[in-house]
Amino acid sequence: MDPRVREHAEIIAEHSTGIESGDDVVIRMPKEAEDLAVALHEVCGDRGANPVYLNYSKRADRAFKRAADGFAEPDHVRALYEETDVFVIARGGPNVTEDADVDPETNAAYNRAMEDVKRERLSKTWCLTQFPTSGHAQLAGMSTAAYEDFVWDAVSLDWDAQRERQAELVEILDDADEVRIRSGDGTDVTMSIAGNTALNDDGEANLPGGEVFTAPVRGSVEGEVYFDLPLYRYGREIEGVRLRFEDGTVVSHGAERNEDLLTGILDTDEGSRYLGELGIGMNRRIDRFTYNMLFDEKMGDTVHMAVGSAYPETVGDDNERNESAEHVDMIVDMSEDSVVEVDGEVVQRDGTFVFEDGF
């Protein structure tokens, strides 16, 4: 086994989730990531935790969704997660478009049925990570070997140092009322974050981490956003997304490719037309776009916004949390002709922060 796999498992157990004796752990991974699952089982044994191993198979999910007439919440899966302390999930696989022929309404109906299960799962300590496999390497236009280097370099960052650097941005956002983001001709959007909490993502719930994120105040988002980066959703690429917000909700939308899929996402429920997250990427070890949200959204010269559910920890007690079965991140490239303003002050210009060299 590649020694970096064991290191990956150790980082998940020690840094990301803090697996302890007696913890009930769910490990959900595609079969191509079996090495990481094996290493995690060993780590669970070392720490006195109890693992159960779920197969994350897009082939199986696709077959089920296409055959079903409708979906109900599975009691057994809900019961599993109710008793779970730590949930570790890895992406990977030979083909990122494996579920490209499931129609958007079917996916939306499935997500609605699974909403309580998802909420239960996210209420536990969890970590989403990546196993470097051929499908995501191909998506990034990289050899599998080079992609392995890319993933494991990003995962094995010095997370303590990263947290300290990110704390400078957290401090700025914590007292802030209004954020305005401008980029090129397509993006000029304003939102309130007053009363909400900015979190320092140092590689816990997401591995790799490397962003600062918060929730927009529900109803406060105004303006237009053009998302430069495509996103893969259910194995299909949605490209050139434009969203126009009024009173916090998406009042018009468009996409240059697979707009029907975007429409399906926005039509999932009431909350899927509101922003649930504003995130600012700060991980400079992620030095290229790989068309994989887990990495792209952490890049140093990006911001991302997610339609759908807001993370409870980011929403202040006096503010309403946006709830939805969806949470779909989309990225704006801030490397050129771009500005982030907080309460009228420029805090980032063309990807460089006010507290960084070269600002």
Next chain:
Amino acid sequence: MDPRVREHAEIIAEHSTGIESGDDVVIRMPKEAEDLAVALHEVCGDRGANPVYLNYSKRADRAFKRAADGFAEPDHVRALYEETDVFVIARGGPNVTEDADVDPETNAAYNRAMEDVKRERLSKTWCLTQFPTSGHAQLAGMSTAAYEDFVWDAVSLDWDAQRERQAELVEILDDADEVRIRSGDGTDVTMSIAGNTALNDDGEANLPGGEVFTAPVRGSVEGEVYFDLPLYRYGREIEGVRLRFEDGTVVSHGAERNEDLLTGILDTDEGSRYLGELGIGMNRRIDRFTYNMLFDEKMGDTVHMAVGSAYPETVGDDNERNESAEHVDMIVDMSEDSVVEVDGEVVQRDGTFVFEDGF
């Protein structure tokens, strides 16, 4: 996908388990059996059932068991099975000796910790089946392609016709008091089955099926058994097992190979020294030993006995059920110099039943 995989999934859903709308289904398979898992997900979708997909990985189990200092019952796994209606598990994989270096005491301790989980699982509708992969093909001394034919031929038997033929033996055993089994020099054992129930295995809990089985009355087994066929347990081969019974319990034992593993099984708990099952194989499509209990015990000229837990459905209301964390089947070849007597009448000689041609 091989069309026989879809047929296999249909037989599991329709004949073996009767999956219905609203059923919560656990599908546990090694990654090499993903095709069967995919087909089962499709069948679950067709029928309105809710699948969850567990990875049955001996590599992961081995890593966990070797690293752990001790074992506790995992609450999340118990909760999962409490809410489960149907449990489907397939064996398979590239190496049947994948867990050969886990020591017997560790396996016994693990099984004790999992005893309630196992009992919960077996209280549901369940099906154990085989996916034809290279490891079991090698064990059988067959090419993988020939082994695929062997497995799928046995799985796709006419189960209605098989059930009718087996009913003749069930009728004999249902009213019987005493069974005596003699084979060669090594085996002469007597047991009572009075008050217990003989079941007709037509491919439900085991696929392939093809046996009639019951429980010996606890405490009634007397005599010696030499088991001709080796058994694989935790990836190691136990060969030439001899057991001597007095008052139903194993008072001495030996094995020509890996006796320590046999000792570990017998020392698991009090019930692991009692017989929990007597089975008589009747599936003539299984035409060779493949050193795989799921198949070997169904062969027409074999009987098998299991130390450990008795199936509740086989134990009469007035009899005590033997309970144990173990259930380990062992086979006696009855093809030569062998007789099964029921209440003093010969019902099988050299593998041929009293109701068959050639008796």
